[in-house]
Amino acid sequence: MASKFRTKDGGEVRVGDQVWARVWQESDNNPWLITRHPLDKTHVILKEIGGTEERVHHPDDLALYYYANRQPPSGG
Numbered sequence: 586m587a588s589k590f591r592t593k594d595g596g597e598v599r600v601g602d603q604v605w606a607r608v609w610q611e612s613d614n615n616p617w618l619i620t621r622h623p624l625d626k627t628h629v630i631l632k633e634i635g636g637t638e639e640r641v642h643h644p645d646d647l648a649l650y651y652y653a654n655r656q657p658p659s660g661g
Contacts, residue, residue, distance in 0.1 A: 590619075596652025600629065604650035617650065636648045 589597045598604055615627040617631040622641065629647075631640045 590647040592652040594651045
């Protein structure tokens with residue numbers, strides 16, 4: 586498995602980094618921590634920070650997530 590993975594917004598992440606499922610949303614947009622799968626070296630586990638959900642993904646699936654949690658423009 587590669588040590589770096591590319592996200593939807595072009596960021597490079599690795600195990601131990603955080604990603605977001607959406608660019609921005611008022612609520613329900615907790616970051617996800619990338620962790621190693623204990624039994625399957627070809628997949629990673631995303632653990633919801635501040636929640637209880639876990640997702641098993643192939644590393645290529647990280648292209649569905651965002652590295653930067655962008656906020657909406659101010660003054661809008």
